[in-house]
Structures are given as C-alpha cells and as structure tokens.
Amino acid sequence: MFSQAQISKFRELPTPFYYYDLEVLEATLKSLQQEADSYNYHIHYALKANSNPEILKLIESYGLGADCVSGNEISRAIACGFPASKIAFAGVGKTDREIQTGLEHDIFCFNCESIPEIKIMNELAAQSGRKARIALRINPNVNANTHKYITTGLEENKFGINMWELEDVLSVLQHCKHLELIGLHFHIGSQITDLSAYKGLCLRVNEIQNWFYEHKIIVDHINVGGGLGIDYEHHRENRIPDFKTFFAIFHDFLELRPQQQVHFELGRSVVAQCGTLITKVLYVKNGVNTDFAIVDAGMTELLRPALYQAVHAISNISSASPTLKRYDVVGPICESSDCFAKALMLPETKRGDLIAIHSAGAYGEVMASQYNLRDLVKAVY
Numbered sequence: 522m523f524s525q526a527q528i529s530k531f532r533e534l535p536t537p538f539y540y541y542d543l544e545v546l547e548a549t550l551k552s553l554q555q556e557a558d559s560y561n562y563h564i565h566y567a568l569k570a571n572s573n574p575e576i577l578k579l580i581e582s583y584g585l586g587a588d589c590v591s592g593n594e595i596s597r598a599i600a601c602g603f604p605a606s607k608i609a610f611a612g613v614g615k616t617d618r619e620i621q622t623g624l625e626h627d628i629f630c631f632n633c634e635s636i637p638e639i640k641i642m643n644e645l646a647a648q649s650g651r652k653a654r655i656a657l658r659i660n661p662n663v664n665a666n667t668h669k670y671i672t673t674g675l676e677e678n679k680f681g682i683n684m685w686e687l688e689d690v691l692s693v694l695q696h697c698k699h700l701e702l703i704g705l706h707f708h709i710g711s712q713i714t715d716l717s718a719y720k721g722l723c724l725r726v727n728e729i730q731n732w733f734y735e736h737k738i739i740v741d742h743i744n745v746g747g748g749l750g751i752d753y754e755h756h757r758e759n760r761i762p763d764f765k766t767f768f769a770i771f772h773d774f775l776e777l778r779p780q781q782q783v784h785f786e787l788g789r790s791v792v793a794q795c796g797t798l799i800t801k802v803l804y805v806k807n808g809v810n811t812d813f814a815i816v817d818a819g820m821t822e823l824l825r826p827a828l829y830q831a832v833h834a835i836s837n838i839s840s841a842s843p844t845l846k847r848y849d850v851v852g853p854i855c856e857s858s859d860c861f862a863k864a865l866m867l868p869e870t871k872r873g874d875l876i877a878i879h880s881a882g883a884y885g886e887v888m889a890s891q892y893n894l895r896d897l898v899k900a901v902y
C-alpha cells in the first residue's frame with residue numbers, strides 16, 4: 522500500500538508520526554456526501570475523532586457541519602471555517618464557560634443531557650440576552666453491541682435523559698423562556714458494526730416521537746448521532762465505510778413528520794482509514810513464547826489498544842524477508858497494556874524497520890498524551 526518512494530521518504534522523517542492520506546479522506550467524503558445527499562440528510566463531523574486543522578478544513582470544504590463536545594472544539598471548528606449555524610454541542614458536563622462560548626457564536630443547537638443542565642443553560646442564555654436552540658439528548662436504552670467503554674445508549678450509562686424523566690423535562694421547559702426546543706438527539710455508541718442496532722434505534726425513536734406527539738410537540742430536527750464502525754481488520758478492502766447501507770436503514774425505518782430534518786454525527790467512519798501511525802523498531806528482544814518487537818510509538822500516540830483492547834492491523838513496511846516470525850509488537854511506555862499486538866506474524870523484523878499501524882486516523886492523535894514526558898509527535902500529509 523505504500524510505494525517505495527513513500528517508504529524512502531518515511532525513512533528520512535523522525536519517527537513516530539501520524540501519516541494522513543488526504544486522497545483517502547476525500548474519497549470517503551465524496552461517498553458520504555453522495556449517499557447523504559440522496560436523502561437530504563445533514564452530517565455533522567464529530568471533531569473529537571480527529572481535530573487536526575488540515576483535516577477539518579478539508580471536511581468543511583465538503584459542506585459538513587460540526588459536532589463538538591467541548592468549548593475548545595467549538596472554537597476550533599469556527600477557526601477552521603465551519604459555520605456556527607451547522608455546529609451542534611453535546612456532552613454531559615458542559616461548563617458555564619463552554620455554554621457561553623456556544624451562546625456567543627449562536628451555534629445551531631445545544632444537545633442537553635439533564636434537567637440541571639437545562640436550567641443552567643436557560644440562566645446563561647438569559648444573562649447573554651439570547652435564546653438558545655436546544656435538543657434533548659434522550660437515552661433510548663438501545664444496546665449497540667460494542668465495547669462497554671463505547672456504549673452510550675443504555676439506561677445505566679451516564680449519557681442523556683431517561684424516558685421516565687421526560688414529563689419533568691417538559692414542565693421545566695415551560696419556565697425556560699430563553700430556550701427553544703428544536704430537536705431530539707440520540708447517540709448509542711461507537712464502532713458499531715452490527716447495523717441492526719440502528720434499526721433498533723429507529724424503532725425506539727419512532728416510539729419516543731409518538732410520546733412527544735401525544736404531548737403536542739413536533740420538533741423540526743431528529744439527530745440520530747454517529748457510531749458507524751469501520752473495518753479495522755480488512756482496512757485495505759474496506760477503506761470506505763458502507764454509508765449507503767447505513768443511511769438506507771434510517772430511510773427505511775425512521776418515521777418522520779413532514780418538515781422534519783435528519784441529522785447524523787459521524788466521526789470515526791469519516792477519518793479512521795485515512796490515518797496510519799508510522800513507527801520504527803528500536804529493538805527485537807527474545808521472549809519466552811514470542812519475540813518482542815519494541816517500537817518507538819506507544820500508548821501515548823495510540824491509546825485505543827490499551828484503553829479498549831482495540832486491534833489495529835499492523836505491517837512491517839520495510840522488511841523484504843520471506844521468513845515469517847511471531848512477534849508481540851509493544852511500545853516503550855512503562856505499562857504492560859502498552860502493547861499493539863500479541864503473537865502477530867510479521868516478516869522477520871530487525872532494528873530500524875518501519876512498522877505501519879493502520880486505521881489510526883480516528884481517536885489516535887486526539888488522545889495523544891505526554892505520559893513519561895514524551896514529546897507530542899507530528900502529522901505528515
């Protein structure tokens with residue numbers, strides 16, 4: 522997948538680094554735009570997956586809106602050209618300052634996650650002399666069948682407002698003169714590959730909409746969140762996610778009232794496959810069952826394996842050896858969880874070889890840390 526010319530270029534760069542293939546990103550954006558346009562769906566890119574300015578500017582140029590989960594993400598989105606009228610702001614713990622940032626920019630919508638938050642939002646909107654557009658983030662109690670750390674749509678999770686609280690929410694809202702309810706918001710989790718979870722979500726949203734209808738409320742916007750998974754294993758074959766099938770589920774199962782607009786918040790599926798973490802082998806050390814390939818990138822550059830037991834495809838892009846050997850590919854950080862792969866078959870590997878850790882464009886660079894006082898590493902395009 523990398524040409525000899527690219528690999529020679531990589532050899533001259535200090536490792537590790539994130540390599541972003543903007544052609545892959547553009548191909549993904551074209552497909553996403555085409556499939557979303559066929560239903561008039563609105564897409565907000567979830568900045569938290571990758572908030573690199575180069576990448577954001579490219580995404581913005583395809584007309585996507587932004588989904589932010591912090592005040593700094595709102596500022597970054599605005600700085601990279603996203604119009605405030607396409608910015609949604611979610612999160613269970615928005616600070617006063619962050620809410621004010623959203624109010625100052627008059628963003629499209631605040632996704633509210635609790636009654637106490639709604640009350641504070643109303644107060645802050647009153648103080649700034651504005652009216653805030655809000656959507657209620659409702660916990661639909663739908664299982665996304667994904668890793669427990671990235672499931673968000675179950676009643677036991679901290680996210681969203683539970684169904685039994687909705688009567689109270691409506692009575693609180695009656696006294697909130699500075700809030701305008703414009704939407705309902707849902708987000709059931711991330712790296713969802715069993716798409717039947719989305720059918721489940723649609724059916725739940727239909728029920729919830731009926732409940733609102735009985736309370737004489739029809740909102741203009743239904744935001745069904747993000748979470749579409751990618752193929753970490755077959756990253757070459759399935760470089761572009763199947764947006765067509767994904768949107769078709771919503772088209773087939775979501776019941777809309779006239780005028781209602783559907784919004785999505787996609788992060789991972791937009792940026793994961795365009796990024797690769799390139800790292801160099803420092804040492805090959807003999808182990809009991811397998812050898813260790815100790816590389817110069819660690820959990821500080823890509824936390825997902827340590828955090829979610831995530832598996833990324835890994836290749837040795839500089840070894841031409843015909844002999845395959847078994848390696849644990851590990852980083853240099855003083856944590857046993859700092860391990861990218863166990864018992865992986867690779868061409869015989871030696872000091873100085875370049876290793877590519879694939880599908881690292883989402884939740885990679887954004888989660889980087891300086892643990893062990895390491896340097897933050899660069900991105901190359």
Ligand SMILES: *Cc1c(COP(=O)(O)O)cnc(C)c1O
Nearest residue numbers: 567611711747748786787788789
């Ligand atoms: C993280 C998040 C998303 C994006 O999730 P992906 O799995 O990256 O598509 C969308 N909406 C909300 C509210 C989120 O927290």
